[in-house]
Amino acid sequence: MFNSLSDRLAATFKNLRGRGRLSEADIDATVREIRRALLDADVAVPVVREFTRAVRERALGAEVSAALNPAQQVVKIVNDELVEILGGQTRPLSLAKNPPTVIMLAGLQGAGKTTLAGKLALALKEQGHTPLLVAADLQRPNAVTQLSVVAQRAGVPVFAPHPGNTSAEDTDAVIGDPVGVARDGVGEARAKQHDVVIVDTAGRLGIDQVLMQQAADIRTAIDPDEVLFVIDAMIGQDAVSTASAFAEGVDFTGVVLSKLDGDARGGAALSVAKVTGRPIMFASTGEKLTDFEVFHPDRMASRILDMGDVLTLIEQAEKAFDAEEAEKMAAKVAGGEDFTLSDFLVQMQQMKKLGSMKKMLGMMPGMAQMREQIENFDEREVDRVQALIQSMTPAERDNPKIINGSRRARIARGAGQTTAAVNGLLDRFAQAQKMMRQMSSGGGMPGGGPGGMPGMPGMPGMPGGGKKSRGKQAPKKKVKGKSGNPAKRAQQEREAMQRALGGGGKKPAASGSAFGIGGDQSEAQDVENLELPSDVSKLLGGGR
Template sequence: MFDTLSDRLTSVLQNLRGKGRLSDADIDATAREIRIALLEADVALPVVRTFIAKVKERAKGSEVSQALNPAQQVVKIVNEELVEILGGETRRLNLAKNPPSVIMLAGLQGSGKTTLAGKLARWLVGQGHRPLLVACDLQRPNAVTQLQVVGERAGVAVYAPEPGNGVGDPVDVARRSIDEAKHGQNDVVVVDTAGRLGVDEEMMRQAADIREAVQPDEVLFVVDAMIGQDAVTTAEAFRDGVGFTGVVLTKLDGDARGGAALSVREVTGQPILFASNGEKLEDFDTFHPDRMASRILGMGDVLTLIEQAEQAFDQEQAEAAAAKVASGELTLEDFLEQMLAVRKMGPIGNLLGMLPGAGQMKDALAQVDDKQLDKLQAIIRGMTPAERDNPKMINASRRLRIAKGSGVQVRDVNELVNRFFEARKMMAQMAGRFGFGGPGRVSKTRKGKKGKKGKGRGPTPPKVRGGMPGFPGGLPPMPTGGGGPSLPPGFAGGMNDLPPGFDPSKLKLPKNPKDN
């Protein structure tokens, strides 16, 4: 959604690189270009004015004029002010000390409230809660049925005593849901309310009555990030008519300009708590202002990538795979397991897009197709267990059999096998650079005083925190059938090529409770 804005800001800030000193004219020109970029992205004018004023004030101050690298300092200022507009620190849900906690969803019809209710419920289950979905949208046809279907997919209970389609009292249903939650030992109640195609008095009155009846701990305003400036207008109407404590952005995977989403927090004063970026129930997570700002400025979102990896990868399997990487014994069976884990994290193009510098290789990322991974999976599954364990035994006749069995050409099998050997060799070398060693290998530090070699070390499974679990080099090898995109600058060429303002030393990596 923020691709256009990201491209413009990255281009503007890139023009500052290489300048040893920035004049007031340089800063004014940069601020003017940033202003145009924000306005074209549909960011509200008052927000743009405030943002530009703060950036110019800081850029013309001592923190830039006395900096060793003024251009980098300007990038840092833009990043920090963008984080501030998006909400500053990440805000978590405020749940009641004495359950059940009540979360009320409000917003216009079509904003995705009902689907989001299921996403939120699934997320709450992952946090150790037992949510109850409540069908209080009794106006829209089949809204109750839709919530029941979503609840079944999310694996949570749904309270729907009324059929809907214009029948039933939503305020009474909301009130009775609290007792139902206590009876069913549900510690969180998620109330799905009715919306309208536009803001009207009846909708606001009903939402206010439901809020009065259940006294929610959180009222979340659900806004479609694709509706442009109407997002700000609608948010202000709900703030004044019902009141809300947080915002949820939906449809962030769309191709709209999306700048209005940046304006909601600044205009309403309420933080963005969650963001939804897809149609699947798992396409939903906590909103982190610093990570979103980093992605908009082309610096990637490494922390989110790592968190998704920790959820998808089994720690024991990852450590075992890491040992095999270090010893050069990685098999196609191991590769298949790791590839399936990567698929759980979402589309591969989205994952690569979280890497710093990904904006510089958008054309290559656009060519990445998950169907290519499906082809690789079919080829590997067409092999016998012995062939997966020892790919060297796959001769010409075996390759022909595998190709026929998996519905591909022999050249596809050849390419997979050849690229696998190359990748395995490269990863083993990288593991050696990180000091993980391998069986029978001799470390220079273990030589005796007379130059005698000591006994070789066995592989030491690393506690990987900077890449995919089990793979010191990051993603496992993935042949793409056409050369495919390589990692962006900064991964193959060293940390000096990372985008301006990206400081890896400042990353606060999430702790894994299984690590000692």
């Protein structure tokens, strides 16, 4: 039911083939799909309205009519607009000239402020700063305890003079004096020569007058250099009212998107950036203290549009895969050796480490046409296949040809399945093996014509093979064109983080200054090279 924008756009564009340019009606249809995609991603209604209007205007302009393939152009326009809004004003954390730099965190309850305080502290500490955490959330029961534990894990000191709410009660009454605690915290940092102070405040609703006033008071009292607004990536339409309430109340200077490791599409990012005009600076992507990164506008744009996210996939794969094993395997494939069932078993086990297979497939561009199959794919099937392979002897795994009738029966019994399942597995494997051989010899996917796809035997109802090969070829090329990319990217990432945290003092001239343009722009350029082919491939794939 929730098919992606690329699917729907592909369907829309199917009718456009053969026509050189987009008519107004075509654009209307496209814009309607985009609108829906944005709404499904939880982008706020007013923002969607404005955004689609802008896209429409640009699409109707000369830009498109002059272009060779207008359909791709529309998607590019959308992507550009998104990246522009999301990353228009990226900038590093601004550090105070005279330490301590004061950072204040604010947001709704449960947005992840306390956890983020720890992550930020750890990241700053790794950049050579000496952060101090201040527990000014006296409202939620045991919030102070939580912050202390988090601080301990991050290995940074915490300033918590008030035990906070330990009376078991979430009350409406204000507890203690968070303003005083925050002020004393900054004083403490000055006295003990900490150069960064992170003030964790209580979660509050935008309409809670008393607590919003309190937050404003804290802000006045400590005069922070940065006020970070922490917002949950899965928030819905309420993002706008919340963000504007906080913008008014505490006048935040930057946004942190939390729980981005979930599968929410995170349209809230767009809403907040558009409505408040404040930059989104960081993303919080997990429960560990190290799961904290600089915000990537480009990736977010793809995610909101549900365009697949190859970079994230590669990153995850890198984390989970045993590099040595992968290399061995790659060499084997490239060297023309046969791919055996034991190789497959190893690979499958590594794939499982990546988490849900469905999710991963969803992240791959060009997989859109297979969505139906992906939806119906039962994760447990992987376990069943694994059980089958594990019921074989090593000799059988290396040479499936020796598997005769009685062996089949034994394997089926061992795996608790039927002989038919064993036969099915062996059949498909033989075909897959053939495909691998072709691939290693040809150096690429077998030819694009329908019927030339022996490698996709397991896809019932695959609408023609040509489509598939195209979809697969594109991402491969893409990475090749940018070989060594993951490593480079990791490097960039580190640099970006350093810049963002204001730690780039060593080479301030180029990147540290003017809104971090130096490195970010090159990254943005990469994105353009990177992102477009995937869109193109999808459109091609779907439109055929």
